[in-house]
Amino acid sequence: MAQPRKQNEALYFMRRNAKLQIGVAFVFLFIILALVGPLLTKYQPRDYVAPGAQPPSSEFWFGTTSFGEDVFTQFVYGLRSTFLVGIVGGGLGTLIGILIGFTAGYRGGIVDEILNMLTNVVLVVPSLVVLLIVAAYLEVRGLVFESVYIALFSWPWAARAIRAQTFSLRSRDFVDLGRLSGMKPLKIIFTEIAPNMMSYLLLTFILQFGGAILTAATLDFIGLGPTEGMSLGLMMNNATTYSAIMLHMWWWFIPPGLAITAIVGSLYITNVGLDEVFNPKLRET
Amino acid sequence: MRRYFGRKLLIYIITFILAVTVDWAIPRFMPGNPVEILIARAGLKAESAKLIYSYYMKAFGLNVPIWRQYLNFWIALFHGDLGVSLWLFPQPVMKIIKQAVPYDILLLLPAILLSWLAGNKFGAYAARSKWLDNTISPLAYILQATPYMWLGMLLAWLCGVRLHLLPFSGAYSNAMMPSFSWSFVWSLLQHWILPFASLFIVQFGGWAIGMRNMIIYELEADYSHYLEALGAPRKLVRSYAFHNALLPQITGLALQLGAIVGGALATEIVFSYPGIGFLILQAIQNHDYFLLQGSCLFIIIGVLLANFLIDLAYVLVDPRTRVGMQGEG
């Protein structure tokens, strides 16, 4: 009964929250750029287009690399893979986190203990180092591999948050009411608990999304990203290897890092805004 | 308290065993003779190759049952023997790592601790002043979203290349040899500032946000309201909130040690700073698997140990762990 009213209330506040609007606007901007960008350029990221190391001009908006590749082309293709890793890696991480966190929170007892231990083990391991060991042996790595790998090490953060939320919801009165009236456990989960967790899941996903983008950028920068294709981290890797900094080629390394900072920053701010929308106590009077 | 420790210890032991096992298992279960593959990749001369071959045949012990190989690996580990480097043959891996460790400590220890202290202080300010909150918080979120290597590149470019203020490559001037002279120390410091700054600035953002949120949470707790209702001055309420908010931040510090590895690696690459991170990059580029494996293992053990120490310290600080409750378990 309270659901429609709650949804309207959420929409009401969403339209008024500045952080949410600004954050979403920025992320949208970059998504559009990622979708439309490659259509604006007739080159491929690794094509030779002009003599190298040219600053931005009307012909090459972001200039060219030391090898004469068009930086703008690399940028927009890189944006695509960035978002892909964010969605797949972040989404998968959230999914695993939901599965483990919810099971631990709902069942409690020995199940919770075991899952908690598992979560803590994965949390403590420096994931990068394990990847180094694995990647040293893999000749070919794809975008999917990177996303899955990121997800496999970032889910503990999601699991923890969801477990805590499940704990608090599970002992609420309306759940007990459902149990008392003989509802099947699955039905209770879907009709009573899930709607109240929706907002929380969204917040968790946004954080996982942003985190995945940052992690992927680091992996790509070190040289452990996908062996084919282009990414923003890879652009920075190339720039560093070929001394872009010392050669004053700022157009090569500033756009990719700036884009990541802007996207992830907007995601974090969106998160704060959404938190205020969903949590009345945080709203300003 | 025993329960708290028992749990933590179990997690560390399990993680340790898992990590070492993964480290040992990967080459074992790759197709082909791992040692041959590795040596072929490194492109060694014939005599050196033979030496390494026989050494590693013993360590990987291919002529011995698998369980025995596993055991040998552990035995070597406890002797501090991480093998011999291929790229810098015949130096033992442990020796190479030991040379790089001081630079890491010099860089990471201040960066992590100072950013934690400063971030917590600023987060506390932001929590109690609306004006500060509106200026610091957005900035902190953006800092938290900045990739380490990009900030490093920005700083290197701005301060190093454009303004010629600071050097941005290596740990000390190429013209010098390490010594205890003032000029060496000065050179060391100059080369240290930029990589330190990029690590410090990003982490600062994260801690500030975390602390701000924790303090707001504590200020809204029942005990804070009770104190205020009894007329306690703001200073007392705030000091209680600060102390309680610090506890989860300590736990966060432990977790940060594992998380910062990536950032440190990236930063060392940008500044060619000779820590273990830079060593790893060179190991990858030179196909020196043994150096790579040894460095990784070293890092894992380091992180686990540091985590354990912080957990020890946590018991002293949070009375709930001593009295039976789990605290931030």
Add this chain to the structure above:
Amino acid sequence: MSLKVEDLTVYYQTLRGDVHALESTTFGIADGEIMGLAGESGCGKTTLGQSLIFLHPPMKLIKGRVTLDNKELPIGDMERMNDFRFKKVSIIPQYAMNAMNPTRKIGKMVAELLKSRHVDFKSLLPELKRRLDLVKLSYDVLNMYPIELSGGMKQRMVMVLSTMLNPSLLIADEITSALDVSSQKAVSEMLVQFRDQGYCKSVIVITHDISVLYQIADTILIMYAGQLAEKGPTDVIVHSSQHPYTKMLISTLPEVGVRYVDKQLAGIPGGPPLLLKPPVGCRFKERCPLAFEKCLEKPPFVETDKNHFVACWKAGA
């Protein structure tokens, strides 16, 4: 009179508008009187209790005057009110079980709190120990963390702490709600003993449990939807009330020995009004069996008998 409240009106500020939580409340409490404050959830009793000591946002003081021991209480001024808090007015909060800092030893917290209020802990220590004896707590609690105490023990500790400086007015907010029946009896009796010993002068006991008030209160004040309905001596309220709401409220209480088969429990149909845009006049008229046209005009809180106040046009009907 020890406490005099005149025309106290407090609203809650929300994004949707002001919630009229307390409307023109006027009443008095004598020295040494234990007054019970009862009513349904949301009737404003906690708001009333809170505004007498800690009127903080989102609560907003609209108008009203409060006098304690012939001195005005600056309840609208958070800064000036500090001089009165703990010393003249004190509170045992609803959340007493969580009221102490979990990471501080209780004794240390008490010492720091007293010190911050410029009271010497050492000189109070013997008195503190005497009071701990009264509530049957051992001195060891001062050396323990809150987590080591049971819920009831924490409650009693907070009771002792809140009355350490012998306030003129003590507000006890739902102190028995979370306890089992035998603990309720013990805690209620302790409250009376505190008053008898002079640890506090007048007490406002906020609760929805009238049976507890019947045991310990001298007078009872019934509230409904932010307005005062009736105030009078306990016996009068329970046995011969004059306000229709009070009458119905009392009759909803189960009597010992009476079974459902013999006499069904009467309820009060409907629910209390939303206070965002409160109804005009008497707020009980929607559910009142005696309502008529005059109820559109708010009935004043008048004294019908000695110390008996009722806000109803049909008082005594």
